[in-house]
Amino acid sequence: xxxxxxxxxxxAATAIYAQDGNSGTVSGKVLNASTDNILxxxxxxxxxxxxxxxxxxxxxxxIQAKVNDTLYFTxxxxxxxxxxxxxxxxxxxxxxxxxxxxxxxxxxxxxxxxQLTGYLEIDAKRIPVYNNYRxxxxxxxxxxEGGSKQPGAVxxxxxxxxxxxxxxxxxxxxxxxxxxxxxxxKKDDEIRNLLETKFDRxxxxxxxxxxxxxxxxxxxxxxxxxxxxxxxNDLQILDAISECYEEYKVLDRK
Numbered sequence: 001x002x003x004x005x006x007x008x009x010x011x012a013a014t015a016i017y018a019q020d021g022n023s024g025t026v027s028g029k030v031l032n033a034s035t036d037n038i039l040x041x042x043x044x045x046x047x048x049x050x051x052x053x054x055x056x057x058x059x060x061x062x063i064q065a066k067v068n069d070t071l072y073f074t075x076x077x078x079x080x081x082x083x084x085x086x087x088x089x090x091x092x093x094x095x096x097x098x099x100x101x102x103x104x105x106x107x108x109x110x111x112x113x114x115q116l117t118g119y120l121e122i123d124a125k126r127i128p129v130y131n132n133y134r135x136x137x138x139x140x141x142x143x144x145e146g147g148s149k150q151p152g153a154v155x156x157x158x159x160x161x162x163x164x165x166x167x168x169x170x171x172x173x174x175x176x177x178x179x180x181x182x183x184x185x186k187k188d189d190e191i192r193n194l195l196e197t198k199f200d201r202x203x204x205x206x207x208x209x210x211x212x213x214x215x216x217x218x219x220x221x222x223x224x225x226x227x228x229x230x231x232x233n234d235l236q237i238l239d240a241i242s243e244c245y246e247e248y249k250v251l252d253r254k
Contacts (some may be wrong), residue, residue, distance in 0.1 A: 026085055030042045043194040045206075048065075051063065072206050074203055079099065079101075185207060199231075
């Protein structure tokens with residue numbers, strides 16, 4: 001009896017040790033791949049656990065992770081990098097992560113011709129302003145962006161109410177696992193700070209495991225305007241998708 005109990009305790013201790021060996025934190029130093037210069041304020045996001053951090057002045061970072069988690073490194077002017085956490089990384093400690101600079105080619109910028117007179121009151125009226133208004137209809141719990149504040153915008157809103165929700169069912173039901181990360185993403189300060197400065201959707205695509213066209217299509221089917229889809233930062237896009245997903249879950253339960 002004692003020998004059986006001994007083996008049970010031994011197996012339990014082995015399982016606990018193995019579990020601890022596969023989880024915890026990982027650390028490292030982020031460098032420029034060409035020059036080995038230290039990169040400060042690089043954003044690191046654990047895509048599996050939806051938590052983030054940044055490198056310090058020495059390029060060092062520490063983040064919670066376990067084996068097979070994927071870490072996403074992003075830095076302005078550098079190619080984003082995804083790194084899988086391995087047993088050796090957790091076992092042996094800090095590693096060096098090298099990021100590659102992007103070749104930046106500036107495209108020609110065309111400035112619209114706006115004739116200015118030098119008088120503020122007159123010039124302010126000549127500069128075009130694009131406003132999109134988000135409508136909320138009592139009892140429906142949904143918002144609709146009709147675009148400009150014109151009589152036709154109301155018709156667009158009313159038409160959107162009766163559009164079928166098939167696309168949202170297909171998108172959200174297939175990616176429910178990834179979309180459940182939305183609440184975690186919104187609560188993590190480092191991820192929010194990162195998304196607030198980005199407009200390329202790359203981090204959102206990595207976190208949600210979707211393509212850029214999927215993000216745009218989700219927003220269109222959630223009745224967001226073309227201007228919002230084109231010009232909103234990634235944090236605003238995250239909040240918009242999150243709002244739409246919460247509305248979808250209510251609709252799905254009904």
